[in-house]
Amino acid sequence: MPLFRRRRSLKKKAPPSNAAPPDRRLEEVRHTDMSGRLEEVVRVINGLLGDNDDFVMRELRIFGRHPAVIFYYSNMVDQAGINSDVLKALMYPPPQFREEAAPRGRLKEVILCDALHHTEVKLESDLASLVEGVLRGQAVIAVDGIDEAYVVNTRSILKRSIDTPATEQVIRGPREGFIELLGTNLSLIRYRLQTCDLRIKSMELGRRTQSKVAICYLEGVVSPDLVKEVNRRLSQVDIDAVLDSGYLEQYIEDNHYSPFPQVQYTERPDKVVANLLEGRVAIMVDGSPLALLVPTVFNQFYQTVEDYTERFLLMSAIRLARLVALVFSLIFPSLYVSIISFNPELIPTEFAVAVAGGRAGVPFPAIVEVLVMEVSMEVLREATIRLPQQVGGALSIVGVLVVGQAAVAAGFASPITVVIIALTTIGSFATPAYNAALALRLLRFPLVIMAGIFGLYGVMIGLILIANHLLSLKSFGVPYLSPLVPGNFQGMKDLIARAPLWWMWRRPSFLFTGDKHRVDESTIDYVQKPSNDVLDPLKFKEDRKER
Template sequence: MSIFNWFKKNKKRSTRPIPNRTSEPFQDISLDGRLDETIDAMMRLCGGNDDFSIRRFHVFGRYPAAMFYYSTMIDQTMVNGHILKPFMYVPLHLEKQDIEFRRLKEVLLQDSIFHSDVAIEIQFSKLVHSVLSGKTVVIIDGMEEAFVIGTRNIEQRAIDQPQTEQVIRGPREGFIEPIATNIALLRYRLQTTDLRINTMEIGRRTKSKVAICYMEGIANPDLLKEVKRRLSAIDIDGIMDSGYLEQFIEDNHLSPFPQVQYTERPDKVSANLLEGRVAILVDGSPLALVVPTVFSQFYQTVEDYTERFVLMSAIRLARLVALVFSLVFPSLYVAIISFNPELIPTEFAVAVAGGRAGVPFPAIIEVLVIEVAMEVLREATIRLPQQVGGALSIVGVLVIGQAAVAAGFASPITVVIIALTTIGSFATPAYNAALALRLLRFPLIIMAGIFGLYGVMIGLILIANHLLSLKSFGVPYLSPLVPGNFQGMKDLLIRGPLWWMTNRPSFLHTPNLTKLSDSTVDQLKQPPDNVMDPLKFKSYTDDSERRQE
């Protein structure tokens, strides 16, 4: 059905502006070569916008044409110099020829237009979507095909150091909002033909571009198929951020633990692609999603692999201790104070009792109130401007804590426990994993206040059982610990040397398992060649000294 016939058939309904639903009423409508009707249809859809522009002109001074674009989304210099001028002026080597209409498309594509991003389109809905995405559409009277030319130019922030994943040793580049720039950052690090980028559009109205990135020959084909299936099943008005997709593609929607890892570091995404995972990028979001995900990924950082393994193994163990602190420290304190004070050394028990002498609340109420106050303070610090937030955190920790102790509202030991717990949660690199542990502290505290140490153990058993039941795209969440894999455990509690980890993670079931060649490992086993050994050059030194004498 042509545009003219569609509007004639729906004349009453088309007297008012049509909502932006180009994929529904115009799905099967093609151009019919009538320029005036096409302009009228475009005006009905987009004419209510002050930045929508229609420029009439004559191709080579003979054939009527029109150009459509949004002035706020295009590069005006490119439109004037690379589109309008080539369409209006005959190429120099063809000035003496009579260019007939049947040759017009061929001449424009092959001789006139000097722009690399040019496509031919006949579907009216796709033309409207092209204009909405920042491209320029040129329609010529009598031609049932339109020229779609890439002219998008939207201001963007510069590539800067990631704010949420800062490192001391490692790259300083982070993803930004435009997806084309993010793909370029990946290709810069993975300069191989094995890198594959498959794109799709999600969102009936936003038409958000989503890129699925993987390594051909490394990523499992079944994993890739499942990722595409879950993404294709999403039918929603709009995708504003990659977090929307995360909530649709995760396995367990009720679990507090994240089953999809997000990051704004291109180097981190590249490393995961080389292991056999799949990355998902969304246009307009600086955060990439990585699937499948296991729990150990959330306490690992980029510096674990850029620094030497002995030092980073110690740091990782400290990070794990902080993770345990952030989960069980307050509940252990409540259980011991309320039910088992005999577990505390005598001298320390006297000090604790003296500190709690004037506190009118039981330990569970005291800890819960301080924990809630800390969560509120933390949230306020995040939402306030950076200049004010830093001052508020200092005031909250020093002034409010000291005032609470002085007023007898809380004991000094409770403030110390909550402070250590808060610091431990800050030491967890992944914000979403730290948030899950912060939320699980509260039921553990309540169970400790009711059942004591038995309640703490029951709570930990339930959490462990839940972790054992979780999966991310079929991968057990606690891999490689459960099910056990010796090769994977080299990078679990400690960070083993790079030459120990010769294979990719076995739980990803990659077609190509080998990551490090055996020749490199054999070379490292050889004793070093001390080419600059002073004893080796002693004879040369003695001869030179004799010549000087």
């Protein structure tokens, strides 16, 4: 027994915080400054990076006099830029120093201010920082006799073109989506948000990947406490690699065991800008086309960009249909199982006869029938996603028709069950956010099991537990069901139905923003005034008679 207890305690023991650095040789030269000897720089950098076929170490003479070496990775830089803006510029002296050589004491300043034809150049003396610069795609120039090296941002990596977002397509709205390069994504945000209040702070996360993470927010709008909390949570993340923004999402969310997402992701720049204007913070990772938005509330997951680009009456009706589909996708199978198994008297007589006739040859109880069909649909859906796009569409249609018809013909399922599962699947497709739809798909199974055991009581107990869990969730301190609970009248204008834009003149109160107004009072007064009928036919009665 003591041995068993000891093993359990060992399993629960946290990993040591003082883990060994990923690259011990690099850490040995960290905080070691250059001495001005070119041989020492060549020895250190070549010793760390030289055993690579794409590593280039090119010797040259600055202005034909001073020995120097340039280091870079050939596949990560702009070769034409290095040849014209760096090598050619350094080999030939500037016009003012062609007749008289530059003084040795001013050589560092002359190279930086007069010779290099590049905007992004900085001086660095730490040897480890020089190596990390080369790893990031920069070119490092070390000159004999100078105790600092020149780090030139020559990074050039092939990228895909900006295209329509694959996961968030709209009929009316911008067609641009984020790509993998962080610089391009930030430019898409600045293009739409041309204000001095936009703040972009960056940090590097991942001991081995050194992934650049950008934190975007609007100063004067966002709550300073929210920015501090985002920085605090991100600074606590010390892992080997950050390959996608989804890695960070799992570390910074409040409840790690909830099926409901507490961080929203998007690949649409306009959606990021809209959330920044509401007082949220966006987190972007270099190498990921998906931005994270915090804090997040539940109603964000059934809203789309078109809700605000189209007129409010039409979009309110469509949003209501979306909510009905969301309810269908969650409780329809469990309601069917509970009514068929425990309360068939709730079904109208004519419909009950049709249901009984359809289930006449099915040997399984309703719960087994529904679970088998649900699992089959989940497997088919996953197969459709993983297959190539040209094959996936055909498989989804043919697979549903063949599997459904074959299940009915073989007696594994009744026609009404196939209809219920089809409506449920279509309802889950109508949920705009994939991660929220995935949570509802997951919760369907325990609801069906509880319905098969306890009937309608089980469905109600399950829904009460889900509602209680939603009420307990928070995202960076914001209640998950805001603005419904706690109630806020101004926020409810954009909850179930979408009110006119000029009615939503305040930013969400639960974000505690600095600037609370987003629509000026003069604009509200102008919209509410009667329209000016400039071309009213009655005004031009005389002109019409003359014509």
